[in-house]
Amino acid sequence: MKIKKITRALSIGMMLIGIGIIAHLSFSPGILPAWNPAAFLEGEDGDHMVGKVVNILDEEGKAISQACRGVAVGDEIINSKGQHYKVVKVDKDLATVKSLGKDNRLLAWQDYFTDDRLEMAAATRKNGTVGVYHTHSAESYVPSDGSESVPFNGGIYDVGQTFVNRLEKKSGSQILYDKTPHDPHDNAAYQRSRRTSMKLLEQNPIALIDVHRDGIPDPNFYRANISDTDVSQLRLVIGRQNPNMEANLDFARRMMAYANKVHPDIVKEIFMARGNYNQDLMPTALLIEAGTHTNTKEQAERGVALFADAVPTVLGIEGGPAAGAQTPEPAITGGEGGGWRAVGWILGLTLLVGGGFLLISTGSLKGASDRLSNIGKEFTNYLGPIRNRIGKKPDSTKEKSKKNVADRAVADHRDDVTED
Structure with a gap:
């Protein structure tokens, strides 16, 4: 018995x-369960884990970047100078990368965004809007908010509002800003924010942007003076476990190329991390990290405002190449x-x-x-x-x-x- x-x-x-x-692999994106055993089997780690920092070095021991998320072998980084790296080893709080050389696609987009090109594209301006939301709605800035986390009403909302206001001013369009909270700050937050993303998609935006702040303790990692302004730089994050990864990554390349043309080095790097981040929902979905919890909220607001100057042009709603513009270099196919x-x-x-x-x-x-x-x-x-x-x-x-x-x-x- x-x-x-x-x-x-x-x-x-x-x-x-x-x-x-099977449910994780076959259900439509909008109805994935809030919890599923597949996520457990994948061993996913949370991101923006304040206090847990992974130092990322090259094979000669030179500092390349930092992360407060579970860095995995296979993660990649493209910095603002076009240097491309791939993580080949992870040992607790230390990750080693090897250089893949220059990222030719990023360089191609940098060449593409010339004044003549933008003037020619200005005549093709189209109508469109952007969806903005926060998966981690408790994220805050210690110097300004007094805490790294304010449940259901984090300082990240003020940063998001500044971003939206600047977007509306630059594009002349009303931006879709959904302030639904998705607490607590855990791996299931992305499943909860997925419902918000699907709701935004019903209004046919041409891009979805999930606004976060990082959790790296060193405020100097993001702090910079750009366009004569004391700001926090941004990092763009792309999920590798996503069938749209190549399209999302190309969108991130375009954003970094043009944003850094308008305000040099406002985007620090693109980080390709293990995860999905709901970016399978559309090819122009993006996760941005506006500074870290040890930066002031005001620095982060000024940083996203400068970044917002570039978004309408890249999306084609203020002149410039439309969201569906072809890459100026032959596409590379394949993947595992x-x-x-x-x-x-x-x-x-x-x-x-x-x-x-x-x-x-x-x-x-x-x-x-x-x-x-x-x-x-x-x-x-x-x-x-x-x-x-x-x-x-x-x-x-x-x-x-x-x-x-x-x-x-x-x-x-x-x-x-x-x-x-």
């Missing part, structure tokens, strides 16, 4: 995990997301079918173990004859079988002698 209970619990657990993975997605489907279906089979089956724990073993063999066969690719190994099963036959023969002979 006890064995059956264990088997049932195991089967139900397998089915729930399988359903969660599709392969992992396929593995996720296989794993999810295997767990679901295997759990259901166990649930309706009866018998001993050994029987359940045999069934699980068979499911594992089927999963391996589905992935392909991996063993044949890496070299044929000795067939230990046949050797064991021959040994067992020999042992039985010896035993039978011994029994015959005893009987005689």
Whole structure:
């Protein structure tokens, strides 16, 4: 009886995990569950974790950047000078990057944004609006707000309002500013803000911008004097776990290229992090970090105001290349997301079918173990004859079988002698 209970619990657990993975992969973006086992299996870390800083160095030990999020191997950075780096090693609070050289696409956009180009594009100005919201609505600035976090009413709202006011002035359009709070500050906040994003999408914006502040303790990391103004610089963040990543990244490149042309170095870098950040909803979705919690809120407000000067032009609502403008350089295709997605489907279906089979089956724990073993063999066969690719190994099963036959023969002979 006890064995059956264990088997049932195991089967139900397998089915729930399988359903969660399949739901994560197949449900439409707007109805993803607020919690799903797939996110747990991915091992996602929170971002803007005040007090947790990862120092990012190159292979020679030179400081490249910092982050207060879970940095992972595969994350990438493109700085304002066009230098492109990729994280190759992470050891607790230290990450190592290797240089990928200059980012040619960013350089191409920098060349594209010439005065002649912008004048020619001014005649094609179109109507459009931008959606603005805050996933982490409690984020605040210690020198101005007295705390790094003010639940449901963080100082980030003042920064967002300044950003919206400047956008409206520059574009001549009304900006869609949704102030829905999404507390608490946890991984599920992005699922809660997803509903806000979907609501904004109903009003057909041409871009969605999620405004944050960072959590790096050093105020000098973002502090700068730009256009004769004491400001906090911005960082643009793009999620790597997102089918729209290339389009979102190209939008970020355009924004950094033109914003830094108008106000040099107002955008510090583009950070490609592990995550989605709801950027799969549209190719012009962007997460911006306006300074950090140790900067003053006023510095952050002045920083986003300068950044806002560039947004309408890049989007084509104040002259300039439209949101759908083609990159001035051939696109590079490819990626590893599709392969992992396929593995996720296989794993999810295997767990679901295997759990259901166990649930309706009866018998001993050994029987359940045999069934699980068979499911594992089927999963391996589905992935392909991996063993044949890496070299044929000795067939230990046949050797064991021959040994067992020999042992039985010896035993039978011994029994015959005893009987005689």
